[in-house]
Amino acid sequence: MLEVRDVHGGYGKMAILNGVSCTIPKASITTVIGPNGAGKSTLFKAIFGLLNIHSGQILLDGQDVTRQTPRQMIAHGVTYVPQGRNVVPQLSVYHNLELGGITAPDQKQLKARIEAVMDRFPMLREFRDRKAIELSGGQQKQLEVARALLLDPKLILIDEPSIGLSPNLVQEVFRTLMQLRDNGVAVLMVEQNAKAALAISDYGLVLELGQTRMHDKASTLLTDPRVGRIFLGGHVEGAT
Numbered sequence: 001m002l003e004v005r006d007v008h009g010g011y012g013k014m015a016i017l018n019g020v021s022c023t024i025p026k027a028s029i030t031t032v033i034g035p036n037g038a039g040k041s042t043l044f045k046a047i048f049g050l051l052n053i054h055s056g057q058i059l060l061d062g063q064d065v066t067r068q069t070p071r072q073m074i075a076h077g078v079t080y081v082p083q084g085r086n087v088v089p090q091l092s093v094y095h096n097l098e099l100g101g102i103t104a105p106d107q108k109q110l111k112a113r114i115e116a117v118m119d120r121f122p123m124l125r126e127f128r129d130r131k132a133i134e135l136s137g138g139q140q141k142q143l144e145v146a147r148a149l150l151l152d153p154k155l156i157l158i159d160e161p162s163i164g165l166s167p168n169l170v171q172e173v174f175r176t177l178m179q180l181r182d183n184g185v186a187v188l189m190v191e192q193n194a195k196a197a198l199a200i201s202d203y204g205l206v207l208e209l210g211q212t213r214m215h216d217k218a219s220t221l222l223t224d225p226r227v228g229r230i231f232l233g234g235h236v237e238g239a240t
């Protein structure tokens, strides 16, 4: 579905991505791992049209989408859930969903789509009139994911979904991502919690110094001693 071909780019003239390549199939989860500053979040910005791309190509279903704007990427079926808390804290859950749908290409369908995402996340229906700030961290992340789903994405880019969440809530968010995968969505996530993320992923992408170092099945990376040694502090099972 998504193909990133030898992308170089950065902020202004400063190069951060120095040759990133990967292929993201439909109905799959890929986790991007790598040391701090490796360019993981920058890769997402490159895909979503928020970065100055110096060279290389980004293809979506075979179509060249390099240097498209975020609005165009949304129209192509790509959504981006940035790092941190992105809900409007003082607004209700329902109002947050309405706001999230503002950029949806088909506004007539918005109400029906909100109903559909509330069917998918019954918690949101239960708390529809509650202020977003009153939800737990995991529930707020689910609200963000639900908001992204209003745009009917085929590819969702999600940056550090587990940050600040307790282990139970992390599992809840991961389950949501697995459900999306089972419904045909491609998920590309950056996650510090690399071992847990790879365990629910189909593929892993290892970035270092803005370059693709490894791109393989998640199960292969999980048992690769290099991954454990370099990026996970030796915590991956089987690593020496």
Ligand SMILES: Nc1ncnc2c1ncn2[C@@H]1O[C@H](COP(=O)(O)OP(=O)(O)OP(=O)(O)O)[C@@H](O)[C@H]1O
Pocket: 011, 016, 034, 035, 036, 037, 038, 039, 040, 041, 042, 043
């Ligand atoms: N808006 C920006 N302007 C200039 N430089 C930036 C900007 N955002 C990030 N950078 C730089 O780009 C490099 C890569 O940052 P990026 O956030 O992509 O790394 P990362 O792999 O996601 O790191 P982390 O795991 O710490 O989140 C860093 O050196 C960072 O300082």
